Amino acid sequence: ESTRSKLIRLLADAKESYISGQQLSEQLHISRTAIWKHMKELEKDGYVIEAKPKTGYRIKEYSGNVSSNTITWGLNTSWIGKEIIHKPTVTSTQFVAHQAARDNTPHGTVVIADEQSSGRGRMDRVWHSKKGKGVWMSIILRPKIPPYMAPQLTLMTATAIAEVLDQYDGLQPKIKWPNDILIQNKKVAGILTEMQAEQDRIQYVVVGIGLNVNQDNKEIPDAIHYRATSLKMETEKEWPIIDLVQQILEALEKEYESFLKKGFRDVKSKWENYGFRIGExxxxxxxxxxxxxxxxxxxxxxxxxxxxxxxxxxxxxxxxxxxxxx
Ligand code: BTX
Missing domain, CATH: 2.30.30.100 (SH3 type barrels.)
Incomplete structure (x- = not known):
C-alpha cells in the first residue's frame, strides 16, 4: 500500500479531529516535510486541509473530483483498488488496462477515466462515455480459474452492480442476459470482459464497466435514446460518482471472493433475482x-x-x- 493511501486512511479515520505532524511522521515513516508535500498534493485533488500550528492537520472539506486519491479515501476493500490509475481522458480504459496488465500490474488494479474518446462495447460496438457523466472503468483480475469459466465473471460483475443499484429506492435494476443492466427496460450499464489466456490458464482478465450516472436526456445520443438511460434521468437528481465507484468495487470484491470459494451456484441464484424476463x-x-x-x-x-x-x-x-x- 502506498504512503499516500495510508495517509488518506489516517486522516479519514480521524474525521473531525486533528492529527499532529509528529504522529503522521512516525506512523508513515516519512519526514514532516514529506507529509507537507503530500498535503499539497491532496489540495490539488480538491481537498480542503486545515493545518493548525502546534496541533496538526485535519480535513475540512472532502473532494468530489474523481482521482486515485479520492477513490482511495474511505474505500473499504482489501485488494481491489489498492492500485488506481486515473486519467482525465483515454481512448478506452480497456486499452490502458491491457497495457498495465502486460506490465505486470497487480490483481485488483483499477483503471478509471473521466472521459473515453473511443469507449468500446462488445463486438466492436461503441460505448458513449461523456466526460464526467458516468463511471468508465476497467478492473484487472488474475483469477486462478480455467479460461472457460471467464464468462461467469461477467455475470458476477453484473450481479454486483445490480446489488449496488438495488440498495436505492425506485431503481429496481434488472440484468438482461448476459451483461446489460436495465432500469425500466433501458440500459443504464454495460460490462465488457476481455481475457488474455493460454490453453488452460488465464493470464489476466480485464472487466470493463460503463455506468451512466449524470447524463441528462439531451446528453444521450439520439440513436440510442429509446433504449438508454442514466441514474439522473431515472431519479431526477445528481449522483456522486466517487461513492458509486467505491460501492461497486466493494460489492465486486465480495462477489469475487464468494465466487472463488463457493463456485458459480451462489452467483447464479443472485443473478436470477435480477434476471430480465425470466419465465417469459x-x-x-x-x-x-x-x-x-x-x-x-x-x-x-x-x-x-x-x-x-x-x-x-x-x-x-x-x-x-x-x-x-x-
Ligand atoms: P454492448 O455491446 O452490449 O453495448 C453497446 C451498445 O449499447 C451500443 O451499440 C449502443 O447501442 C449502446 N450504447 C452505447 N453507449 C451507451 C451508453 N452510454 N449507455 C447505454 N447504451 C449505450 C456493453 O457493450 C459493454 C460496455 C462496456 C463499457 C465499458 S466503459 C469502461 C470500459 N472501457 C471501454 O472501452 N469499455 C468498457
Missing amino acids: KISLHSGSKKKEAVFLGIAEDGALLIESSNGETEKIYSAEIDWFVE
Whole structure:
C-alpha cells in the first residue's frame, strides 16, 4: 500500500479531529516535510486541509473530483483498488488496462477515466462515455480459474452492480442476459470482459464497466435514446460518482471472493433475482434459424436456459435474442 493511501486512511479515520505532524511522521515513516508535500498534493485533488500550528492537520472539506486519491479515501476493500490509475481522458480504459496488465500490474488494479474518446462495447460496438457523466472503468483480475469459466465473471460483475443499484429506492435494476443492466427496460450499464489466456490458464482478465450516472436526456445520443438511460434521468437528481465507484468495487470484491470459494451456484441464484424476463417468452435467432422459447434462467455454467415449444430444456451460449415477444 502506498504512503499516500495510508495517509488518506489516517486522516479519514480521524474525521473531525486533528492529527499532529509528529504522529503522521512516525506512523508513515516519512519526514514532516514529506507529509507537507503530500498535503499539497491532496489540495490539488480538491481537498480542503486545515493545518493548525502546534496541533496538526485535519480535513475540512472532502473532494468530489474523481482521482486515485479520492477513490482511495474511505474505500473499504482489501485488494481491489489498492492500485488506481486515473486519467482525465483515454481512448478506452480497456486499452490502458491491457497495457498495465502486460506490465505486470497487480490483481485488483483499477483503471478509471473521466472521459473515453473511443469507449468500446462488445463486438466492436461503441460505448458513449461523456466526460464526467458516468463511471468508465476497467478492473484487472488474475483469477486462478480455467479460461472457460471467464464468462461467469461477467455475470458476477453484473450481479454486483445490480446489488449496488438495488440498495436505492425506485431503481429496481434488472440484468438482461448476459451483461446489460436495465432500469425500466433501458440500459443504464454495460460490462465488457476481455481475457488474455493460454490453453488452460488465464493470464489476466480485464472487466470493463460503463455506468451512466449524470447524463441528462439531451446528453444521450439520439440513436440510442429509446433504449438508454442514466441514474439522473431515472431519479431526477445528481449522483456522486466517487461513492458509486467505491460501492461497486466493494460489492465486486465480495462477489469475487464468494465466487472463488463457493463456485458459480451462489452467483447464479443472485443473478436470477435480477434476471430480465425470466419465465417469459423470448425469440432466438442464430443464422437463418429462428424460434420461440420460454426463458428459464441461467445454467450452472452461466449459459442461457430455455424451454423450447416441444417442452425440452436447452442451453444457449450465443444467439441474437429478441426479448420482447407478444
Ligand atoms: P454492448 O455491446 O452490449 O453495448 C453497446 C451498445 O449499447 C451500443 O451499440 C449502443 O447501442 C449502446 N450504447 C452505447 N453507449 C451507451 C451508453 N452510454 N449507455 C447505454 N447504451 C449505450 C456493453 O457493450 C459493454 C460496455 C462496456 C463499457 C465499458 S466503459 C469502461 C470500459 N472501457 C471501454 O472501452 N469499455 C468498457
